[in-house]
Amino acid sequence: MSFEKRVAIVTGAGSPRGIGRAIALTLAKRGADVVVGDMDLAGAERVAEEIRAMKRSAIAVKVDVTRQTDVAELVRTALDRFGRIDILVNNAGITQPIKVVDMTEKDWDRILAVNLKGTFLCSQAVLATMIKQGYGRIVNMSSVSAKRGGGVFGGAHYSAAKAGILGFAKALAREVAAHGITVNSVAPGLIATDIRGGLESPERQKEMSRDIPCQRIGTPEEVAATVAFLASEEAAYITGEDIDINGGSHMD
Ligand SMILES: NC(=O)c1ccc[n+]([C@@H]2O[C@H](COP(=O)([O-])OP(=O)(O)OC[C@H]3O[C@@H](n4cnc5c(N)ncnc54)[C@H](O)[C@@H]3O)[C@@H](O)[C@H]2O)c1
Numbered sequence: 390m391s392f393e394k395r396v397a398i399v400t401g402a403g404s405p406r407g408i409g410r411a412i413a414l415t416l417a418k419r420g421a422d423v424v425v426g427d428m429d430l431a432g433a434e435r436v437a438e439e440i441r442a443m444k445r446s447a448i449a450v451k452v453d454v455t456r457q458t459d460v461a462e463l464v465r466t467a468l469d470r471f472g473r474i475d476i477l478v479n480n481a482g483i484t485q486p487i488k489v490v491d492m493t494e495k496d497w498d499r500i501l502a503v504n505l506k507g508t509f510l511c512s513q514a515v516l517a518t519m520i521k522q523g524y525g526r527i528v529n530m531s532s533v534s535a536k537r538g539g540g541v542f543g544g545a546h547y548s549a550a551k552a553g554i555l556g557f558a559k560a561l562a563r564e565v566a567a568h569g570i571t572v573n574s575v576a577p578g579l580i581a582t583d584i585r586g587g588l589e590s591p592e593r594q595k596e597m598s599r600d601i602p603c604q605r606i607g608t609p610e611e612v613a614a615t616v617a618f619l620a621s622e623e624a625a626y627i628t629g630e631d632i633d634i635n636g637g638s639h640m641d
Pocket residue numbers: 400401402403404405406407408409426427428429432452453454455480481482483484503507530531532533576577578579580581582583584585
């Protein structure tokens with residue numbers, strides 16, 4: 390897989406131990422120029438710097454994916470700098486461990502806005518460019534929570550948002566397939582990042598892994614490898630699909 394001359398936008402890629410960073414680095418390692426988008430500009434700058442240290446081009450853009458004006462600016466900046474957008478990875482996401490009985494309307498709206506509306510806004514914003522190019526790869530970040538039901542780390546709003554992403558991706562995949570654009574999703578299980586409020590201790594990770602057939606938590610790099618495949622030219626005939634990356638904790 391080569392991403393030479395390909396331009397990628399990865400949202401939520403500024404987290405120092407996050408999945409987005411791993412995706413940005415994996416694509417860059419294989420030749421892509423990368424737009425690192427995140428609400429945390431300092432974090433995004435650090436990741437862009439790591440990529441530039443690999444002698445690849447990268448820029449950091451501050452973006453809140455729930456705001457259409459921010460997203461339009463992200464896409465405009467990418468086009469001004471690189472002239473094309475081949476890959477969009479809708480990775481920005483947040484979770485909240487909370488029960489429905491305790492959930493406020495604000496909680497619901499916030500989780501749906503970042504995970505689901507953000508995916509819609511960013512996808513919509515790149516479509517005109519990808520259609521003009523006759524080429525595009527959109528990869529979305531769903532979750533095992535979408536399929537299995539929340540569990541301890543995400544509430545029902547998170548499951549709903551991540552399941553919504555799967556339906557959105559399939560419908561969009563049908564709309565744009567004739568333009569050479571594929572739309573796919575990945576559904577990670579437990580991955581070692583800071584999304585649950587900081588990395589768990591090795592003891593806690595062991596405890597969390599008890600019911601996972603692979604007996605361990607996944608790494609951001611393992612998610613990134615699958616995202617890179619779906620973002621590659623070689624995956625041209627895969628669209629509307631979702632791939633589980635969960636060590637066997639959920640099989641469908
Ligand atoms: N870590 C896991 O176990 C796991 C499992 C399944 C799915 N996921 C999904 O993977 C994705 C990445 O999560 P992670 O574990 O790397 O988390 P993380 O918290 O390390 O990174 C998330 C990043 O998204 C950014 N972000 C949050 N809200 C944003 C917004 N409105 N606009 C732009 N950026 C925003 C944050 O600043 C952060 O840099 C998320 O969509 C998450 O739901 C994670």
